[in-house]
Amino acid sequence: MTTSLFAKESNICYAILAALTIAGLVTDKIPIQVNVTIHSVLIIALGSIKSLEKFLESMEKVWIKGEKIDENIEKMTMSDAM
DSSP states (O other), rough: OOOOHHHHHHHHHHHHHHHHHHHHHSSSSHHHHHHHHHHHHHHHHHHHHHHHHHHHHHIIIIIIOOOOOOTTOOOOOOOHOO
């Protein structure tokens, strides 16, 4: 099993999500707009963290380990950039 680069940040996000979910079940003191907004931001943050980890892992394979480029890696040509 590989260690996550952002394990601390991911665990914080999961802990806050769990706390908000439990607080929402126990009490109705948290406004729904705040609850939904925080849940949405944390879910987006977790998705971004996982995406960044996959990107860094694939770049490590290509640039550091010298493995052949996988066809699943998205490539951008000069015409795409223009």
